Amino acid sequence: xxxxxxxxxxxxxxxxxxxxxxxxxxxxxxxxxxxxxxxxxxxxxxxxxxxxxxxxxxxxxxxxxxxxxxxxxxxxxxxxxxxxxxxxxxxxxxxxxxxxxxxxxxxxxxxxxxxxxxxxxxxxxxxxxxxxxxxxxxxxxxxxxxxxxxxxxxxxxxxxxxxxxxxxxxxxxxxxxxxxxxxxxxxxxxxxxxxxxxxxxxxxxxxxxxxxxxxxxxxxxxxxxxxxxxxxxxxxxxxxxxxxxxxxxxxxxxxxxxxxxxxxxxxxxxxxxxxxxxxxxxxxxxxxxxxxxxxxxxxxxxxxxxxxxxxxxxxxxxxxxxxxxxxxxxxxxxxx
Numbered sequence: 405x406x407x408x409x410x411x412x413x414x415x416x417x418x419x420x421x422x423x424x425x426x427x428x429x430x431x432x433x434x435x436x437x438x439x440x441x442x443x444x445x446x447x448x449x450x451x452x453x454x455x456x457x458x459x460x461x462x463x464x465x466x467x468x469x470x471x472x473x474x475x476x477x478x479x480x481x482x483x484x485x486x487x488x489x490x491x492x493x494x495x496x497x498x499x500x501x502x503x504x505x506x507x508x509x510x511x512x513x514x515x516x517x518x519x520x521x522x523x524x525x526x527x528x529x530x531x532x533x534x535x536x537x538x539x540x541x542x543x544x545x546x547x548x549x550x551x552x553x554x555x556x557x558x559x560x561x562x563x564x565x566x567x568x569x570x571x572x573x574x575x576x577x578x579x580x581x582x583x584x585x586x587x588x589x590x591x592x593x594x595x596x597x598x599x600x601x602x603x604x605x606x607x608x609x610x611x612x613x614x615x616x617x618x619x620x621x622x623x624x625x626x627x628x629x630x631x632x633x634x635x636x637x638x639x640x641x642x643x644x645x646x647x648x649x650x651x652x653x654x655x656x657x658x659x660x661x662x663x664x665x666x667x668x669x670x671x672x673x674x675x676x677x678x679x680x681x682x683x684x685x686x687x688x689x690x691x692x693x694x695x696x697x698x699x700x701x702x703x704x705x706x707x708x709x710x711x712x713x714x715x716x717x718x719x720x721x722x723x724x725x726x727x728x729x730x731x732x733x734x735x736x737x738x739x740x
Contacts, residue, residue, distance in 0.1 A: 414474075416470050418485050421464065422492075423462075424648060425460055425463050429464075430463060436564075446471065448476075462495065487511075490514060491549060493522070494646055497646070507531060519604075532602070533603075537552075538556070545587050551573070555591070555599070574589075643699070645699050645701040654707050655715070662712055694728065699732075702720070
């Protein structure tokens with residue numbers, strides 16, 4: 405009989421997947437739970453929590469396993485995960501992806517960075533970090549990020565049967581998408597094989613922050629602002645949509661641009677920066693200067709609209725957006 409490596413006070417082994425809409429974390433959670441129930445004779449449940457149903461918005465998937473004699477009557481969000489799967493490494497900018505972890509929790513991150521680099525970015529004093537380049541694998545295998553992450557998760561969950569997961573993948577895809585079965589299996593296997601681990605000792609006397617319950621109110625009757633009041637008007641200029649990019653982004657080649665504004669017409673987030681300059685005849689015209697990547701969520705509509713290949717879709721490399729960003733000079737922001 406399969407034995408869970410650890411459980412909480414209620415007898416649950418808990419997993420939380422941190423992702424954005426469009427990367428398949430919800431489906432991955434369901435498939436993970438199904439494989440545990442059908443292949444390892446565990447009791448299991450999977451459910452997700454998310455805000456607006458759109459690509460790029462934060463998503464959490466929650467999975468619980470327990471032994472057959474334990475009943476699952478808890479569908480509250482996973483607050484103290486034994487494993488955290490981070491499907492998008494930039495989520496740490498706006499979401500506390502490691503909240504509630506134990507000292508011995510495993511953190512799996514979809515990234516091409518090293519565990520040491522991620523430890524610094526996630527501000528973890530210690531623990532075990534696993535890394536898999538799920539985006540790179542998915543691009544090479546022409547498949548989805550979630551399959552590579554599932555493979556890596558099964559490597560972490562050594563009490564689960566990877567062969568049973570492959571059966572779940574076949575059952576889920578073969579009727580509607582038979583051509584996607586083998587790429588999905590290849591992606592899963594590569595995620596399983598290519599995940600890397602590294603453990604870091606906690607400095608003496610250093611502890612993880614005390615976890616905060618998800619239902620702890622941030623505002624009360626004394627601190628709640630008056631209803632309907634916008635306390636920070638114009639705040640959309642402060643938003644960073646970079647966490648919505650799912651691994652791809654537009655690159656701009658100014659020498660190929662004809663300044664036709666086709667890209668600007670389809671951009672939903674006002675990413676393109678223009679400047680009025682005289683043309684060859686001295687007449688005032690608007691010329692494209694570049695992209696403000698702070699507001700780019702990687703939808704790539706501009707790439708498809710561009711008639712001259714001045715915009716191309718490329719895999720996002722660390723630091724590229726910061727180096728090539730052309731910031732908007734909003735009048736309101738300039739005053740502050």
